[in-house]
Amino acid sequence: MEIKKGIAVSPGVVIRPAVVLDAEEYHIPERHISPDRVDDELKRLEKALSQSTQELNELRSTTAKQLGNETAAIFDFHLALLKDKNLINKMRQLIETKHVVAEFAVASVLREYAKQFLKMPEYLAGRVKDVYDIERRILHRLIGQTHQRLIDLDEEVVVLAHDLTPSQTANFDRRHVLGLATDAGGRTSHTAIIARALGIPAVVGLKDASISTNPGDTVIIDGNRGIVIINPDEETVEEYQHYLQKRVEFEHTLDQIRDLPAITADGHEINLLGNIEFPEEAQTVLEKGGKGIGLYRTEFLYLGTETEPTEEDHYRAYCKVLEIMGDLPVCIRTLDLGADKYTQSRSPVPERNPFLGLRSIRFCLQHLDLFRTQLRAILRASMKGNVSLLFPLITNLTELRQAKMIVRDTMEDLEEEGYEVRTDVPIGMMVEVPSAALQCNQFAQEVDFFSIGTNDLIQYTMAVDRTNERVSPLFSAANPSVLRLIKEVIRAGQRYDVDVALCGEMGSEPEYVLLLLGMGLRTLSVAPPAIPEVKKTIRSITIEHARKVARQVATFESDKEIIRYLRDQISQVLPELY
Amino acid sequence: MCVKLSTREIEVTIPNKHGLHARPATRFVQLASKYESNIEVIKDNIVVDGKSVTSMLTLNATKGTSLKIRATGPDADEAVKELAALVESGFGENDQKDG
Numbered sequence: 303m304e305i306k307k308g309i310a311v312s313p314g315v316v317i318r319p320a321v322v323l324d325a326e327e328y329h330i331p332e333r334h335i336s337p338d339r340v341d342d343e344l345k346r347l348e349k350a351l352s353q354s355t356q357e358l359n360e361l362r363s364t365t366a367k368q369l370g371n372e373t374a375a376i377f378d379f380h381l382a383l384l385k386d387k388n389l390i391n392k393m394r395q396l397i398e399t400k401h402v403v404a405e406f407a408v409a410s411v412l413r414e415y416a417k418q419f420l421k422m423p424e425y426l427a428g429r430v431k432d433v434y435d436i437e438r439r440i441l442h443r444l445i446g447q448t449h450q451r452l453i454d455l456d457e458e459v460v461v462l463a464h465d466l467t468p469s470q471t472a473n474f475d476r477r478h479v480l481g482l483a484t485d486a487g488g489r490t491s492h493t494a495i496i497a498r499a500l501g502i503p504a505v506v507g508l509k510d511a512s513i514s515t516n517p518g519d520t521v522i523i524d525g526n527r528g529i530v531i532i533n534p535d536e537e538t539v540e541e542y543q544h545y546l547q548k549r550v551e552f553e554h555t556l557d558q559i560r561d562l563p564a565i566t567a568d569g570h571e572i573n574l575l576g577n578i579e580f581p582e583e584a585q586t587v588l589e590k591g592g593k594g595i596g597l598y599r600t601e602f603l604y605l606g607t608e609t610e611p612t613e614e615d616h617y618r619a620y621c622k623v624l625e626i627m628g629d630l631p632v633c634i635r636t637l638d639l640g641a642d643k644y645t646q647s648r649s650p651v652p653e654r655n656p657f658l659g660l661r662s663i664r665f666c667l668q669h670l671d672l673f674r675t676q677l678r679a680i681l682r683a684s685m686k687g688n689v690s691l692l693f694p695l696i697t698n699l700t701e702l703r704q705a706k707m708i709v710r711d712t713m714e715d716l717e718e719e720g721y722e723v724r725t726d727v728p729i730g731m732m733v734e735v736p737s738a739a740l741q742c743n744q745f746a747q748e749v750d751f752f753s754i755g756t757n758d759l760i761q762y763t764m765a766v767d768r769t770n771e772r773v774s775p776l777f778s779a780a781n782p783s784v785l786r787l788i789k790e791v792i793r794a795g796q797r798y799d800v801d802v803a804l805c806g807e808m809g810s811e812p813e814y815v816l817l818l819l820g821m822g823l824r825t826l827s828v829a830p831p832a833i834p835e836v837k838k839t840i841r842s843i844t845i846e847h848a849r850k851v852a853r854q855v856a857t858f859e860s861d862k863e864i865i866r867y868l869r870d871q872i873s874q875v876l877p878e879l880y
Numbered sequence: 881m882c883v884k885l886s887t888r889e890i891e892v893t894i895p896n897k898h899g900l901h902a903r904p905a906t907r908f909v910q911l912a913s914k915y916e917s918n919i920e921v922i923k924d925n926i927v928v929d930g931k932s933v934t935s936m937l938t939l940n941a942t943k944g945t946s947l948k949i950r951a952t953g954p955d956a957d958e959a960v961k962e963l964a965a966l967v968e969s970g971f972g973e974n975d976q977k978d979g
Contacts, residue, residue: 387929387931
């Protein structure tokens, strides 16, 4: 039994066998398989080698066509390495005698060989990069196989990985993946967001848990306490099973407030909405008692498939959500990609700093065809329900005006083509960079609503990569400068009568709900599984108390002081949560 | 029926400037792999598999190194002839470009 401590990012507990997804760009750990799986592992290796050979043959022939045979000959050396009996036998031997996974066999044989290479004369030592290239190619295939398995599972599992990307999780078999645990990441990493969206337990920032786990090991992911237990003993399993039973009972009590309104104890009504990524989650929002969709992230339309989504793909997804939601509001955010494979593979050279690069609305404004395709679908769907349109990552007025102009153009195009279109679709913007927050008085005069995206707002205000575990403690919603920006936006909304919503993870934590209501916020959009708890929080507090808390918080100097104070205040109102 | 297993051996000298580096070794292995015969390459008393590029590279054969090519099998005769020709042609490389 091995216990690993991390950051709890999505509540719940699960006990299942593990599937371990390695990262190609990281060190491949020495993982073991049970002896009866040796044959399967040898088959995996063989398949990865033959797939790599096929891929290289194709690459060689296209290169030969485009650049000539001489250039294509580079790949002959790679192909010769893939066929090399000497190397392959060593890999097979490692699997057969040491029972290691194929990934480790490939990595260790090729790394060893690369070392020998480096000792050779200079003109040969340079070829070491070819050896690394081949290693990456085979590993890509092997890891791809594991990833492929996760798309169509025949048993319930938990996934352990160094980190998970949106394109990896987009295809997960969601009925069978019941928990996530990653070595990297913080509270707002992609893993955290997806886990909360799916309502499955997750722990991140575990440092080396995926390295210590062998495929098939029994793993407990405790998303409440932020721990992962690898190969738990019988006593621990029993303890957790007992807990799971009690948890079901607690959730039952939350279910009882499902149909009650989100009204504070002193009678102020709060707009409590859900964030979704997949159309079918709209149903969960309703089941959990949400009164609309405050944020429909549309990136998954782009990440789940190899090809770009068509207008009809978009339209179908949006109609599905609208059909489920009826008259309730649905806020659709346009493509918010960046710093991922999708945009990077469309970039002539990899961006050195993608978080500050061509992403989100910037990407759309430079890829107008793609942007128009999505806008057409949203505008067409607007006839079917209560749709509003949200632009991500607006940093200056010009971007907002450009985006709005393209919406108007698209409306005209659609009308000319004979489509019926609503011309009064509310248009809003995300406030998620300091420049937008600082200029919110100007923006407020040109939009119908604001949506504060606290995840990015914190990242860009604090200059901290939230997925980098070495700096993630700096990422704090309670930082006084972050709170001041949020306050400015809420004020601008009140001044110009523009609705202000908050859709970041911050809004699902009870202590921040107390603070935000005190700061004047009246619309919260959170992950569907968090709705009952947030509603319970809202119903337990008074605006009078919340205002007092907000005033007190404004006098503090550090996030630590603020968090301590907020937890103290909320635990007085909601003792059962702590 | 009995397959005739003959062994042929031939000695060659590496003519190109950079010796038996990755590209020439690859060409050699590609050609060697076309024959059914077992192909061995010998430098001093090191014997390696002529169909394995990683083994060939461990020979560290520089310009002027003399190597023995030994083939055992039904097409041994043709194999050593063709392989020797490849080596002597400088592996089809142009040394000027190869700098």
